[in-house]
Structure formats: C-alpha cells, structure tokens
Amino acid sequence: MEAKLVLEDGTVFKGKGLGYEGTTWGEVVFNTSMTGYQEILTDPSYRGQLVTLTYPLIGNYGINHNDFESYEIHAGGLIIREDCSRPNHWQSQNTLDVFLKEYKITGITNIDTRALTRRLRSKGSMFGVISSEILDEKELNKIIKQKIKEKRCLVEEVSVSTPTRIPGKGPRVVVMDFGVKYNIVRYLKSLGADIFVLPYSSSAEEVLSYNPDGILLSNGPGDPMDISEKVPEIQSLATKNIPVFGICLGHQLLGLAFGGRTYKLKFGHHGGNHPVKDLRTGKVLITTQNHGYALEDGLPPEIEVTHINLNDGTIEGIKHKDLPVSSVQYHPEAGPGPKDSTLLFNEFINKLTGQRNVKKLVNF
Numbered sequence: 001m002e003a004k005l006v007l008e009d010g011t012v013f014k015g016k017g018l019g020y021e022g023t024t025w026g027e028v029v030f031n032t033s034m035t036g037y038q039e040i041l042t043d044p045s046y047r048g049q050l051v052t053l054t055y056p057l058i059g060n061y062g063i064n065h066n067d068f069e070s071y072e073i074h075a076g077g078l079i080i081r082e083d084c085s086r087p088n089h090w091q092s093q094n095t096l097d098v099f100l101k102e103y104k105i106t107g108i109t110n111i112d113t114r115a116l117t118r119r120l121r122s123k124g125s126m127f128g129v130i131s132s133e134i135l136d137e138k139e140l141n142k143i144i145k146q147k148i149k150e151k152r153c154l155v156e157e158v159s160v161s162t163p164t165r166i167p168g169k170g171p172r173v174v175v176m177d178f179g180v181k182y183n184i185v186r187y188l189k190s191l192g193a194d195i196f197v198l199p200y201s202s203s204a205e206e207v208l209s210y211n212p213d214g215i216l217l218s219n220g221p222g223d224p225m226d227i228s229e230k231v232p233e234i235q236s237l238a239t240k241n242i243p244v245f246g247i248c249l250g251h252q253l254l255g256l257a258f259g260g261r262t263y264k265l266k267f268g269h270h271g272g273n274h275p276v277k278d279l280r281t282g283k284v285l286i287t288t289q290n291h292g293y294a295l296e297d298g299l300p301p302e303i304e305v306t307h308i309n310l311n312d313g314t315i316e317g318i319k320h321k322d323l324p325v326s327s328v329q330y331h332p333e334a335g336p337g338p339k340d341s342t343l344l345f346n347e348f349i350n351k352l353t354g355q356r357n358v359k360k361l362v363n364f
C-alpha cells in the first residue's frame, strides 16, 4: 500500500503504509533511541505528534504486555525506515503493524528517516501529514493548512477523568496527572508510596484535601502555556512546604509557577542518550528526554539551576533554595532509556518519610 508523508514546507516523502489505513497529521518530531518503540508510542507526552524513529529497523522484538507507558498509543502517527514483520523475542505477542492497526494509528515505512531528520534538524520541527488513502499532494497540503490551525487541549485528552488510587503502605503521594507515564507510577509504587493520581483539572484545594506527604507533577503533552490556568494552582501547592517533584511538563509548570518563562526549542530533545550535568556533584548522567519546550535562562533568584544539558546548555533541573521543591526536564523513570537518574525517586520518597536508607529499586 503506497503512502505519503508531506511536510509543512512542501517536502514529500514517498513510502509504504504501515498500520491503520488512513490519514493523520501533527508536529513531526524525531527520536534517536535505538529501542523502546512501544514505550514511545504509548507515552502520553507524544499525544498528537508524528514520531520519526531514527533507528533504521523497528518492530524487531515485537510488542509485549509489559512495555506500555499508558493505556493506548498516543503518538498521532509513526514514521520509520524499515518495519520488521517477523519479530523475535520471548515476550513478543504482536507485530508493530498489528499493534498500530488495533489502535487505528497510521504509519509510514520505507522512508529515508536520515534525510527527514536532517531536514527537521536544520529547519526545526514541522507540521506534517501522513496518508495511505490520499496520495494527491495538493490535497495533502490543503489538509496541513487546515489542521495546523486546529487547537487541542492535549493534556485534557490524556489525563485521568476521576481520581485513581494505587495503594501502598508508605507516604501518601498525589500525582497531578498531566499525562503521567506508567513508569513514574511503577517507581513510586516500588518504593511503597500510597498513590493518588488526580485529574489535571483538580484545584489546589482538592489536592490538599488528600493530605499529601508529597506531590508529583507529571510529564505531559503540548505547550505548558496551553494549561497556563494551572500555574497559580501549582504556585499555591509549591509554597505550602510540602515536598513537590516535577518531571518534564511538571518541571516546566513549576518553573512558570515561580515566575520563569518557557520557550519552544528548535527541534526538541527526544532520545535516550542526552548528557546532563548535575551542577552540584559535577557528575554527568545519560538521560532519556522527550520535550519540545524548555525553561528560559534568567530564573528568579530563589530558584537554583541544578542540571544542564551538555549538548546545548539548556536547563535540565531546578530546585527552590528554601522550599522542598525540585524538578527535572528529563525523564528519571526512563521507559525507555538509561536508568542513571532513578535515585531521584528515592530522594523524593526519602524526603517524605525522613528515612536515610535508600531502598533498592525493583528493576523494570
């Protein structure tokens, strides 16, 4: 089945349809991880984006029950070089193609993803459309012009609609769900936390009514300014002397709450090998990243920058100088990616219990 990918600048890539036969659109981003396609597809932060995977062979270890980062595929579409239709792995239960069909996600294969990535890297991420049903390029360009203007509240699309509890015997953690990845919840659970996942729309008052020992602000899709109405609520929560830990979108919202500003990166950070320096220890961590926005330099004086990205110097972590509040732009929960930073979860939980001992994490 023939398929086409058209970018907002008019570039056309011809390929072969993958997954569900149809038409899909969104911002085209590239991820440089070598493995982890299932986690990437199901990560709510990719909601509505067309994900290009730079690793040339995708699907080779199939799809399994354990690697879900949420309840469904959130990426709007998938762009790859080569699809492996006969996966081989002891846990594999499905092929990538069938998986995409099940969730009605349209993809495209046989694409020169190297050329596409170079284009996105030099011009910046662009809007695009993938279709295996419409091949007329004029028609596809028309779709881009229409859809690029469409506004969606992506966080609303992915957040839980009612509070959900994952019981544990340890400290009570409220997770504000902007599109939380399962691995964040898995780590908190492995450390014994009594977890309440609340809809992103919950007010500060509602969050506090759970009497939390700590609050986690999750990752999530889109521009943090799309949910700027949450900023005063987060500011109110972050100044109550309750430990708060933010991840990715949660980090950006926390920065905004303390008077910082966000901006859009040229092509974002999406991959599993981003070097980040912890400025307090001088150590370099290899991190998983997936973000298109970042905090601007020039944060208020009460905020300390704790981590920076060694590729481009952008802010990767902050902490409040007086309050028990900190956050990272990257993903300590990995899923997929290196686990250099998983101890951040121990640090957070230890703050809540006052324990000194670092519990050994369960390996996922």
Ligand SMILES: NC(=O)CC[C@H](N)C(=O)O
Residues within 6 Å of the ligand: 045, 218, 219, 220, 221, 222, 223, 224, 247, 248, 249, 250, 290, 291, 292, 293, 294
């Ligand atoms: N993974 C995330 O939380 C991403 C945050 C935000 N949507 C961004 O792209 O910057």
